[in-house]
Amino acid sequence: MTDTTRTLIERWKSDPNGTYQTWFLWPERLKNFRSIRRGIGAVVEEIHAGTFGNAYRGSSLETVVASIAEQRQIFKGADHAFLWKPKLRIPDIYENADNQRAFARLLHTCNCCDTEAEMLTAIQRLSGVGIKGLGPAVANLLYFIHPTLLPPFNTAIVNGYNALTGAAVKLGKWDHYLAMRDGILALNHRYREVLSNDLGALAGLLFDVGTGRYPAPPRNDLPGEVSAWEDDLAKVREQASALAKQIQAGKLEDATHTEVQGWLRDLGKSLGYAVWIATNDRGREYNGEPLSLGCLSALPATLLVSGGETVPLIDAVWLDPATLEVAAAFEVE
Structure with a gap:
């Protein structure tokens, strides 16, 4: 019986233009963790001191989120969830001081705690507040605090997860994020020897599947479907090889x-x-x-x-x- 998911992971890891090699193995990635964590600490301090203000532009939060959004293609658009939308009055952490403090409590708890239980409790507490417009996109900040426990979250990652597992995770809902997290942890445990304890590796795979770069394997072992999928996977490899040659030719030029x-x-x-x-x-x-x-x-x-x-x-x-x-x-x- 062919383990198509393992085949997919191994092919993806060897792709010089895939997210694994262009982002996960990117030398600057770990340096960004330190600066983003410091930035999150600054956001918490300003909210506690009452100096955070009531606008996204020019805030310490904008600085942090911009640093995340610059993390290669996988985090492109990470700032959309935090941009102030005046007609909708969302996300409601700029004009509502109580919501702002609830947001700071989540960041502070995750920045200071070490256990999974504490983080999940903090997330559920924030979810219970029901802050309008502030959903699981916050997980993109939390990932940089605890990358082995909290995966990032965006449309492409959700689409990739659903395609790979047959789930029906929806954006904007914390309970769906937590369910997806459980599934990601199970997948990561199963394929730990070819992935990483850092959930960013698996999230990168889901991102590349969700954007259509890689086809999701069939969820059954019918020989015809597996064979067709392997043909599609071979085409991806050929395209990646051709692109790599073009890039190298461009560098020589x-x-x-x-x-x-x-x-x-x-x-x-x-x-x-x-x-x-x-x-x-x-x-x-x-x-x-x-x-x-x-x-x-x-x-x-x-x-x-x-x-x-x-x-x-x-x-x-x-x-x-x-x-x-x-x-x-x-x-x-």
């Missing part, structure tokens, strides 16, 4: 482009010219240094008159050092 710009820079300087490097290429590395090192930091205003907005984007420009008139301009192809 960029490297060659920069190398030629470097030659033009050095040749122009050796001939006594002042050199300009395109604005969008100035920070590229060439021989261990910025490509624009020793070049002009600004172009003369005479080159930036009406119609001259493209001049700063020319790959390399040689100018007379005395008059700053253009002697030659080069586009690398």
Whole structure:
């Protein structure tokens, strides 16, 4: 009997463009945990001190959620649930001080406690308050406090979980989140040796299934359905391989482009010219240094008159050092 879920996990882990390798193994990921936890602590402190304010924009919460939303594609849109929607008056943690404090109690408890029971009690207590517009999207903050106990939560993860398990989890409901959490823990335990105790790994798989990157395996072992699913999985691998080759080709092309710009820079300087490097290429590395090192930091205003907005984007420009008139301009192809 084929364990299709295990096959799916192993194929997904080897995909260089899947969430496992692009986010879960991303070196910066663990550094972000520390900064996000500090940010959550700052939110709690401001609410307790009465200085949090009544707006999302410019708040400490916006800073934290923005850091989460920047965590690659899996958390894109994580801020939507926290954006103030004035016509609906949601989420109601900006104008209602009691709701604000209830939200802070949840964050503080999860930030300070160590046990699963304490966290679940805190979640159920917040759910009981019934804060309008504040649902399980909060789990995206809680995940960064206790990644081994609380999975993240968004539309794609829910869709992936439902597709993989046949469940019917709905967004916006804490009891559905907790039920999904139980299912994720069971799945993670079953496939622990090919996943991680960090629930972000399994959440990443569910995200890629939920976005349609990977097809969910059939929930029965009928040979025809399993064979068709394996064919679909093979197509994903072929597409991933082709994309990886395209990305690598693009990197080589960029490297060659920069190398030629470097030659033009050095040749122009050796001939006594002042050199300009395109604005969008100035920070590229060439021989261990910025490509624009020793070049002009600004172009003369005479080159930036009406119609001259493209001049700063020319790959390399040689100018007379005395008059700053253009002697030659080069586009690398």
